[in-house]
Amino acid sequence: MKPQEFPQDLQPHLIPAPSGDMAYRCLECGAEYGITELLYTCPKCKGLFLLIDKNEARLKEKPGAFWRRLFDHRKMLNLPALKGVFLFYELIAPIIPLGDIIYLGEGHTPQVAANADLQGEVGRAFYFKNDGQNPSASFKDRGMAAALSYLNYLVRTENLGKVLAICASTGDTSAAAALYGAYLGDKIASAVILPHGKVTPQQLSQPLGSGAKVITIPGVFDDCMKIVEALSDNYQVALLNSKNSWRIRGQESYAYEVAQWFDYDVSRIAVVVPIGNAGNITAVMQGFLRLHDLGVIEGLPRVIGVQSRHANPVFLYYREPDRAKRVFRPVTVSPSVAQAAMIGAPVSMPRVIRLVEEYTRRAGEDAVLVVEVSEQEIMDSMLLANRHGHIACTQGGESLAGLRAAVRKGLIDQDETAVLDATAHHLKFVGFQEMYFSNSFPPEFEVTPKPEYQNQPQLLTPKTGDAQGKVADLAEQIAGLLKLTPKKV
Ligand SMILES: *Cc1c(COP(=O)(O)O)cnc(C)c1O
Ligand SMILES: [Zn+2]
Numbered sequence: 111m112k113p114q115e116f117p118q119d120l121q122p123h124l125i126p127a128p129s130g131d132m133a134y135r136c137l138e139c140g141a142e143y144g145i146t147e148l149l150y151t152c153p154k155c156k157g158l159f160l161l162i163d164k165n166e167a168r169l170k171e172k173p174g175a176f177w178r179r180l181f182d183h184r185k186m187l188n189l190p191a192l193k194g195v196f197l198f199y200e201l202i203a204p205i206i207p208l209g210d211i212i213y214l215g216e217g218h219t220p221q222v223a224a225n226a227d228l229q230g231e232v233g234r235a236f237y238f239k240n241d242g243q244n245p246s247a248s249f250k251d252r253g254m255a256a257a258l259s260y261l262n263y264l265v266r267t268e269n270l271g272k273v274l275a276i277c278a279s280t281g282d283t284s285a286a287a288a289l290y291g292a293y294l295g296d297k298i299a300s301a302v303i304l305p306h307g308k309v310t311p312q313q314l315s316q317p318l319g320s321g322a323k324v325i326t327i328p329g330v331f332d333d334c335m336k337i338v339e340a341l342s343d344n345y346q347v348a349l350l351n352s353k354n355s356w357r358i359r360g361q362e363s364y365a366y367e368v369a370q371w372f373d374y375d376v377s378r379i380a381v382v383v384p385i386g387n388a389g390n391i392t393a394v395m396q397g398f399l400r401l402h403d404l405g406v407i408e409g410l411p412r413v414i415g416v417q418s419r420h421a422n423p424v425f426l427y428y429r430e431p432d433r434a435k436r437v438f439r440p441v442t443v444s445p446s447v448a449q450a451a452m453i454g455a456p457v458s459m460p461r462v463i464r465l466v467e468e469y470t471r472r473a474g475e476d477a478v479l480v481v482e483v484s485e486q487e488i489m490d491s492m493l494l495a496n497r498h499g500h501i502a503c504t505q506g507g508e509s510l511a512g513l514r515a516a517v518r519k520g521l522i523d524q525d526e527t528a529v530l531d532a533t534a535h536h537l538k539f540v541g542f543q544e545m546y547f548s549n550s551f552p553p554e555f556e557v558t559p560k561p562e563y564q565n566q567p568q569l570l571t572p573k574t575g576d577a578q579g580k581v582a583d584l585a586e587q588i589a590g591l592l593k594l595t596p597k598k599v
Pocket of ligand 2 (some may be wrong): 136138139140152153154155156
């Protein structure tokens, strides 16, 4: 729709001019820092940052209804910069001029209703929100769109020259970082550090294809993260892990889209997300809290985090009901099919602890839950979803397994509707499906395939060599195999 065709009162706001006053605020000591430097942790105390808009009060001058109308109308505007996560420009990074924003088609992912069969089996109405339908096939693109748009802006305004962007990854962060970096061409060089043998071949192919320098090291993600932290402390590099608070901002868009989908009435919704480094659940909680601050939503949805028993430090922390007795202890991970979430020392844990406090203060003690699931439940749930027309990856399977666990334990009400984050595309994790089908999981995964979910291709060979006969013979074999009924003549 053409800008001049929008309602008169919205026209001045439709295409926003930069505004706001963004700064990094340290979670631990409260110190604030300007955003013109490449900073990831507090130089004084090493605390994590949250990005703040020191002028956010200006947004509260408008009622919630204004923002709802603006965001809903903006969906009809055909301007690439505002087509993705920056549809919610004022909430993401309102200091970045539209000309610096990169849009590769991220965000506004489909929310697909589970069919009646599947809802019956699970016992609740629910949707999968398919974040695997982002450009690099995971939700990480939401955060990279914000982080790389900011870098693009910084390179231009601070004359930085070529920037080296670096990240540790369980696979999807590196795919997204390399893709967005490649789009920026000469301004950005990308390097990614991966745990050797612990990303899928599909994930490994992604940063290679985008031209990033790919370095693999022995160990798990947590080992890669330590190296990237040492590099970003001591060298001029742009860090693209979720320590980078621009990524959290971009990922908040998931919460905004869920709210928009339900016409901003989310008080009977439960949003289910798998937890790895805990950046995603941080962004989801923060996104809903900020909508609540602005009066865009009146009630907060429930947020359910899910962890595999093989990588469960957040679950263990919240298992202790007495707040005063909770102590965070990193765990040593064991192999998990939810490999993108196989993290023992989640970097965003200090953010999670603070946000859960605020969230439960506003919405009640059980407004945030963390549940634990087995590897078996994850695989079975992924295949159950796939069997009902969904494209959930193993982490999406983890979300479904988490919903089933929450229902089983009576943690969510009968009339609640769940939205499950299918965080990546099924095709990135087909190796685990293949292990399931061929019953070849190494014992430490503790997965025993259920025969009803297994499937294998069947090879048929023609019994004759001549071309004509071959067709007839194979057709006959297949008709027999499928028990086809001959047509009546
Ligand atoms: C990164 C990732 C996760 C974990 O998200 P965090 O923000 O690290 O908690 C889950 N699923 C997929 C597919 C991922 O790529
Ligand atoms: Zn500090």
